[in-house]
Amino acid sequence: MDLINRFLKYVSFETTSYEDAECFPSSPKVFELADYLVDELKGIGLGDAMRDEYGYVYAHLEATPGVEADPIGLMSHMDTSSAVSGANIKPRILKYEGGDIQLNPEVAIKVSDFPDLDHYLGHELIVTDGTTLLGADDKAGIAEIVTAVEYLIAHPEVKHGRICLCFNPEEETGRGTEHIDTEKFGPKYAYTLDGDRLGGLEYECFNGAGVKFKVNGINIHPGSAKNKMKNAVLIGTELVGMFPAWEAPAHTEGYEGFYHVMGFEGDESGALISMIVRDHDRAKFEERKAYVRRVVDYLNAKYGEGTVELTMSDTYYNMRELVEPHMEIVDKAMDALRSIGVEPVVKPIRGGTDGAGLTYMGIPTPNLCTGGQNFHGVLEFCSIDEMKKMVEVIVKLVTADKWL
Ligand SMILES: [Zn+2]
Incomplete structure (x- = not known):
């Protein structure tokens, strides 16, 4: 043939x-x-x-x-x-x-x-x-x-x-x-x-990591929520906003790495956000993952330990x-x-x-x-x-x- x-x-x-x-x-x-x-x-x-x-x-x-x-x-x-x-x-x-x-x-x-x-x-x-x-x-x-x-x-x-x-x-x-x-x-x-x-x-090729954030909120009737509600949607939005907008796939090329938010679902009591991290340079790749951890540490310091749970693993190098x-x-x-x-x-x-x-x-x-x-x-x-x-x-x- x-x-x-x-x-x-x-x-x-x-x-x-x-x-x-x-x-x-x-x-x-x-x-x-x-x-x-x-x-x-x-x-x-x-x-x-x-x-x-x-x-x-x-x-x-x-x-x-x-x-x-x-x-x-x-x-x-x-x-x-x-x-x-x-x-x-x-x-x-x-x-x-x-x-x-x-x-x-x-x-x-x-x-x-x-x-x-x-x-x-x-x-x-x-x-x-x-x-x-x-x-x-x-x-x-x-x-x-x-x-x-x-x-x-x-x-x-x-x-x-x-x-x-x-x-x-x-x-x-x-x-x-x-x-x-x-x-x-x-x-x-x-x-x-x-x-x-x-x-x-x-x-x-890229070094790649997969990231999942689980945001644990506290839902209270909005009429009596003052100083009590922890809205997972708002905390998740804050989390996503902490990644530089110009370091997304839509604004990068060549050897530029990125953070890419792939999914966001949830309500006041809980949210799940998925992201991938990519960089050709191994040292920069490690820095990006360290930044992910700092974002989580910051939000946990602000909203209480355990508010954001992080799972991150390397997919390829x-x-x-x-x-x-x-x-x-x-x-x-x-x-x-x-x-x-x-x-x-x-x-x-x-x-x-x-x-x-x-x-x-x-x-x-x-x-x-x-x-x-x-x-x-x-x-x-x-x-x-x-x-x-x-x-x-x-x-x-x-x-x-x-x-x-
Ligand atoms: Zn192919």
Whole structure:
């Protein structure tokens, strides 16, 4: 099967993952794609392909005889965001010749919203019918990896080291490496293919923490509440107001960290506020968390001990400090991109990746582009031209040269 038919087959599986589910994977539907992939990988010659009880797919292509190189990992996620439906996707292939792309009578990808659309002039694009996401995030990555491996099997003269594949569930819920078995996966270093436009290469992400504030109020009949009522809504509002308005996601970019209030619900007697804290710089990240604690201490001093209860835990860390001692793996990715005439675009990720989790488990894992755009929405599309180039990049990446 070729790259595009492979991709179209993968997006026919509904693999939405769900934030609030406690089970893993969050929906059993992802097993259907996982099992399909195991059959497909076995079919192209990866006899050890398997799926475990959590939904992870592992497979390996042994090194060309005589080649000694560090085993290299390639990883993409099978699940799609729950922000938009991922069921009954009706992809359409078109040649982009400029202007708006009408997906249905009501929905269009407009040049006025995406002025860099001219980047795709002359490309063949795969778009949705405007009612679902496409699933290029991240089935484009899976299709590119499988196609590159199929190429290597068909071309034994192209020498490579051991290649370790992992296709995982739950990236979109931030739990993509929760049950990964690094021994079964087996590489010394890896790359996630989970990015957008051609050229993208990332090895820096946020440090992240999740914060929950529980405000305990005292409710008294408002007619006789003087000096007695502790209104949790007002205390919660005061709490939120103590975080600098200009350090919110809507006012930050690049390396600027933020506090992001995600939820606020309650009444006079109790309120729950959820927040995330993000910063690329580890020291600044720790300062932000210390500030959160000071806000809570201040309110408890003002309104009485136990008025605000705090739960705060780290969700992921910036992989940069652990990738930097192995910059050769970033250089290798840059060389692979440049070898097919693509200039790498290195940017800090304003989020986390499965690669960050993996990096902290001992497998340094930068992230590479896949050729998709507008993820997590009905305007998602991918460029067939860029996907084909990424297959070439993967082949360059894994072929043994200076790793011998
Ligand atoms: Zn993704």
